[in-house]
Amino acid sequence: MRPPPSPRKADRRHLQVSVLIDVDVGLMRAGVASTGQAVALAEHIAGYPSLTLAGVQGYGGHWQHIAGYPTRRDAVRAGMLRLTAVVTALREAGHRVELVTGGGTGTVAADLERDVLTELQPGSYVFKDAQYADALADDADGAFGTSLRVSSQVVSVNAASIVTVDAGLKAFATEGPAPRPAPGRFAGSAYAFFGDEHGAVSRPPGIEVRLGERVELVTPHCDPTVDRYDSYHVVSVTAIIAIDAARASR
The missing domain is CATH 2.40.37.20 (D-serine dehydratase-like domain)
Incomplete structure (x- = not known):
């Protein structure tokens, strides 16, 4: 699979590419770590005619297998506060943020409670596995078996x-x-x-x-x-x- 063209190449080829700003919501794997970094990256994106800021992503992979809904919900709440702060800072700086994507199979109920995300990413729901079976054993989501x-x-x-x-x-x-x-x-x-x-x-x-x-x-x-x-x-x-x-x- 070829990598996407760089912004300069996209400009020369008159391409239009929609991009998301990845936000670190506590996983520490990737993404901007502060509102200041997010705004600076949005300004950088705005400097390329070929790029359009479509929104932000905040994926808390480290929450998905936390056992017990109350504990998992508290972790989601802390992460969604970080994501909300970035969205607010970007909008106050004049950037459009239409898509706010994130969430996961183990946190769907908690994600929906926060009313922050406009798109959910519960990909593993189609299968589940032993880790989800253990983490969600005492939750309503535990009614879904592994396929x-x-x-x-x-x-x-x-x-x-x-x-x-x-x-x-x-x-x-x-x-x-x-x-x-x-x-x-x-x-x-x-x-x-x-x-x-x-x-x-x-x-x-x-x-x-x-x-x-x-x-x-x-x-x-x-x-x-x-x-x-x-x-x-x-x-x-x-x-x-x-x-x-x-x-x-x-």
Whole structure:
């Protein structure tokens, strides 16, 4: 994927590019850290005929997996105050701020309470994962189950306490909690990474496990797990959907 043209190149080619000012709302990963920096950047943008300031973004990725709604809501409140201060400063300096985008899957309810954002970014809602299941377990959002699973196959039943499946370190994102068996025959069993290609699943008591049997596993972190595959198998619709951007971030 080619990078966007620089402002000077865009000017020479008579292009029009809408841009957002990224605001650090406490994550400290990127973005302007103060209202002064935001206004200075807006003035810089205004100096290029090819650029139009469309608005601001404030994404609190560090809030998304905070357990307990009250604590998560307080974190969102502090971050949205920072974002609101930037929006106010930009408007007072004469800049139009039409789009205020941010939010996430774990903070949707709290984001809506603040009435600051004009666009929400709850991308992981389509899948959820083990981290969200843990963080939202006691919230209304916990009613949404995880839909993304990795289907593994039993390749060894020789051990007394575990069976070996063909999904290991290469099958999942490895940060966060370990994968866990989905509801079904292996519900309540534990999973442990068993190498690059293999995983160990504790035997469900009183159930005979056969070679080739399928074990569905809930993913630890949905985003980078998706990046490891080329397609989804949509079970309820019996379809396979290509991932257009498969491994495009590499």
